[in-house]
Structures are given as structure tokens and as C-alpha cells.
Amino acid sequence: MSSAAPTAPDAAPGQAPRAQAPAPTGARWARLRRAAARHRYDLLVGLLCTALAGWLTHGLWPDPSGRVLALNPADQALYEWFLAVDARALLGDFGLLSDRLNAPDGVNMMANTTVIALGVLFAPVTLLLGAPVTFALLAGLNLAGTAMAWYLLFTRLLRAHPAAAALGAGLCGFGPGMVAQTNSHLHMTAQWLVPVIVWLVVRLLRAADPLAGPAAPGRAGGRSPGRAEGGTGGRADQRRMLTSALGLAAVVCVQVFVGEEVLFLCALTLLVMAVAYAVADRELLRRALPGFAGGMLLATGLALIVLAYPLWFQFAGPLGVADGMFSPAYFSADLRSWWSRSPLSILGDDAAAGLTTGPAEYNAFLGWPLLLVTLGCAVWLGRRPLVLACAAGALAMGALSLGPTVILDGQPTTVAGPYRLFEGLPVVDGALPMRFALAALPALATLLVLAVDRALRGTGIARRLVPAAVGVALLPVVPAPLPTADRPALPQFVTAGHWRECVHPGGVLVPVPLPTPQEPWPMRWATAADAAFGLPEGFFIGPYGRDGTAAMGTWKRPTSALLTDVGRHGGRPIVGEAERRQADRDADHWGASCFALAEGTPHAEDLRATLDQLYGPATRVADAWVWRHRA
DSSP states (O other): OOOOOOOOOOOOTTOOOOOOOOHHHHHHHHHHHHHHHHTTTHHHHHHHHHHHHHHHTGGGOOTTTTTEETTTHHHHHHHHEEEEEEEGGGOOOOOOOSSEOOOOOOOOSSSTTTTTTHHHHHHHHHHHOOHHHHHHHHHHHHHHHHHHHHHHHHHHHHHHOOHHHHHHHHHHHHSSSHHHTTTOHHHHHTTTHHHHHHEEEEHHHHHHHOOOOOOOOOOSSSTTTOOOOOOTSSOOOOOHHHHHHHHHHHHHHHHTTOOOOOOHHHHHHHHHHHHHHHHHOOOHHHHHHHHHHHHHHHHHHHHHHHHHHHHHHHHHHHTOOOSSSSOTTTTTBBGGGGSSSSBBBOOOOOOGGGGGGSOOOOOBBOOOOHHHHHHHHHHHOOOOOHHHHHHHHHHHHHHHHHOEEEEETEEEEEOOOOOGGGGTTTTTTGGOOGGGGHHHHHHHHHHHHHHHHOOOSSSTTHHHHHHHHHHHHHHHGOOOOEEEEEOOOEEEHTTTTTGGGGOOTEEEESSSSSOOOOOOOTTTHHHHTTOOSBBBBBSOEESGGGOOOOOSSSSHHHHHHHHHHHHHHOOOOOOOOOHHHHHHHHHHHHHHEEEETTTTTTTTTEEEEEEEEOOSSSSEEEEEEEOOOOO
């Protein structure tokens, strides 16, 4: 095509302008190699974190659908159901009140730890490969992602030596509490946004300090996070304050839909550290407080605007709960657990398992060597503001983890714990004290990072002694692979889609026996079908306790109680006209389209005979018996 477009005045006659030729492939590879060389330590640490996470969770990977975390299989079934329901957001079929469990009432998704953000993010994986694959992925990625996020924070914010940062990040991502919570508590291990929150808070502080420049934070062994080289001419950096506040509000909003408990622990720890830092550096407090407080208020206000409806829905909406259902006195960390070794560590002590409520709650268990070395590092680092802030944060969270009354060797003492300050406070009183130990981990890790970094950049005996001491102290907390086991295969009635012959998508299918918090296994049926149908009753938190307080699960209908009893003990109860009428009322209440009993269910023949008496003869569909009901 000809063109009358003018050429440049100095162009040679007859020479048309040409587009710049793309860079040769060799040049692109050279740039990639240079980038890889610059970030070689980052890449190495990322690979090590991924490999360690994969090793810890490798027992799930031969067959995610057929394998289970042996120490907490019930919660795994629950979280797989959460992921299946969350993934339906990609299909336009999701609401904060889900009708896919506890039919006909439903389940308040905000009142349960439904990891909505993770479920939506990994929805393509769930819909293509199934929720068990997503669960296995997240079990490992949460550990690796959390560790890597802390490594980047230590190297970028504190400018720590990569080796020092790697040691601290390893403790943050793979510490005893994190590994224990990987036993099916995805909402507690998804902490990879916490370092982002910390970075944004520090960024806001620096922007609010007229004497701090927007650039360098200094090395870990040098200036504190509130100081930097350069300056802004005696003025706070309004632009960076604004962007920091906006970013903080956005990340907080996302974290609410990942895990609110982690956000609460992070906020409380940062509050304690901020107060300690301000006391240690009053000049910074005087200079930065007005701008910093304004930025935090802006971030809080913006987050509340976005979260107002979800939080209202959680506490006051349909089936919402405003109280906790777990006793703080029961879920308190035993004082001895702090200097004991986790049974999930390679050098673990199985006898220490009795110091906590279960294998998912080994939240302290740091051991004497690590506690003593961390204390020595804190003393060696001196009275710098960041050191004092980290020490204060770790001590405060450790003290709160002991609960309202200090327990030693499983026996309550006469010593009151600081957690009593929270007793009676709405919402906050429902927190599990022993999980405050998880918040102490990053503060302790930061002290180790500061000490190892200072040693590696110095000379003399400390250059070798400090890293060696920290390395040896970390050996007892090196984790072992999580125990896994086989779980029963799902019936072809579900996996091959035969369920569609008795219930339409969105309808209610009643598996026999019905799911309960203690035995939620039938929820796997709905999970395998991508939560395309609903179930009655189940495993969830709802307002079914005394006077509408929080409780696990709901009340059993008479027919459900009858079938549960037969499923546990066998036998063929006498069924009369009254039982049949009640069975019809219960089926109508649930909105049930059909009842299904899988081949191989314990006491299957007795259950089948009971259902035949209640609803008439069964129809065989694949490897299940089906009783259809008017929906």
C-alpha cells in the first residue's frame, strides 16, 4: 500500500522509515541470564522452600483424592468442601449464604473459615482437577509462599544477608506451629500476605517521617526501619503515604477472605511492636506520628467501607455468629510446650503430644536451644528500637498464648495469664489463645536474622559463632513429612455422575448416613461433584448452640438420628406409620430429591432395610441404592 506520509527531513531520498527490528533471541536469553544471576539467591531460596514444602506434603501426591492427612482427616474433608463451593464463583453460583450444606437453612460462609480468596483464586484447578488436588497444592504452597514472602521482606526491607534471611524465613514458614497447622488448617497457614502488610506499614511510617527518604532502609545491622538516607526537605512524602494506605487497605481486605484469625494476630502483634518502637525512639514518634496515624486511619476507613457488609453478614446476617465456640481455658498453650520439641519434627518428642489439644496445634514447641540462642542474640544486638520491638512482640504473644490461667504439665496453676484482659470482649474473646504463639514466630525469627546478618558482616569470632549457634538451635525444629493415609474410594454413583439421575443440579441429595462434624465423610460426595448439589446437616459452624450461640453442626432430625444409629450399631428398628410420616416430614423439610446409600457402607443391609420401610423399595443406580422423593 502506498502512502503520502512525509519522511524525516534528513532521511535519504527514497529511504522509507522502518520499524525497529526485534531483539535477537540470543540477546533476550542474555538478559534472562543476567536477571537470573542478579537474583540467584532469591531463586535458590525459592527452590529450597518449594522442595521442602513438597517433601513435607508428598504423602498426598500419589493420589490426592485417595490420600488424607492422617492426623486431621475430618478437617481436610471440610476444607475440600469449602474449596469446591468457593470454586463455583467462577460459574456465577456463589453467595455468602450457601445452600449446599445444612439444607434448607444453609451455611454462613463468613462465619466459617472458608478461605474464599484462595478458593476463588484456585477455582480453575478445582474445577479441572478436583478440590483434593487444590487442597494438596495449598497445603504445600502456603508453607513455601509464607517462607518466601518473609525472605523477600528480610532482604528488601532490612537488607539482610541472604543466608540470614533464609534462616529466618525458614523458621517463619516451616516452624513447628506452621507445620502443625498444615494438618488441614489452610486458613492458618496462608500467611504469605502478612509480610506484605508489614512492608506496607513500614513504608507508611517512612513516608510519614520528614527525615526519612523514600529509598534505602539500611542494612539489618545498621539503621532501624524507621530511618533512611536522604530526606524530603523536612516534609512527609504525601504520595507514598497515600499509596501505602491504599495498598494496606487492599491487602487487609484480601486477607479477611483468606483468614481473619491470621489478620487479627498480625494486627495485634504490630500494635505491640509499634508501641515498643515508639517508646524506644521518641524522636521518630514525634516526627512521624501525625502522618502515620492519618495514613492508618485512612487505610482502616477504606477497608471498613469495603468490608462493612461482609462483616455484618458474618456477625449479624443469616446464620451468623458473634461469639466463639471454643473454650479459651481448654485451648491454652502449656508453658512446658514452649521448651519442648514438636512430635512433628525430625528430632521430635512423641511424649510432648500430651501438652496440647491435638496434632494441629503444636503452636509453641520451639525447644530450649532455640529459646536460649534467641535470647542471647537479643542481648548481643543491644537496645536498638527494632530489637526491643521484636522482643516485646514475641514476649506479648507468648504470654497471651498461655491463656487465662497458666498451665504447666497439663495442670492449671494459680497464676493468671494476660489473656484474661480479653475475657468478655466481643469477638476477640473467641480467639484460641494457643494460636498467639504463631504470631511470636516472625518476631523471634527477625531477631535471629538481625543477629546472623550482623555476624556475617562483621569480623572476629562472632562471624562464625553466631550463625553456627543459630543453625544448631534450629536443628530440633526441622520438620518431618506429615503423616498421611489412604481413605475410602468414593462410589461410582458420585464420581461417574450417576447422581444426576436422582437430583438436579442445585437440588438436595441425602447421603446415608448423613454427615456430622465427627463423621463428615459424605460431604466428599458433594465435593467430588463440585458442590453441584446440596446436603442436609453436615460439618460447619452455625448458631445452633444454647440461646443461638455458635455450635458445630445443627440439630439432627428424627429420621437422621434413626439412620445414624443404624449406621453406627446396625440392627433393624421397628418402623411404623408414625416413623414413615416423620420420614416424609423430614424429607420435605430438607427439600430432598432422593436418598442414596453407597455399596460398602457399614451396616449397609440394615440401612437399606430401614430405608425400604421408610420410603419404599430402592432403585439400584451404579453402586448405590436410591430412594426418590418428591422434591
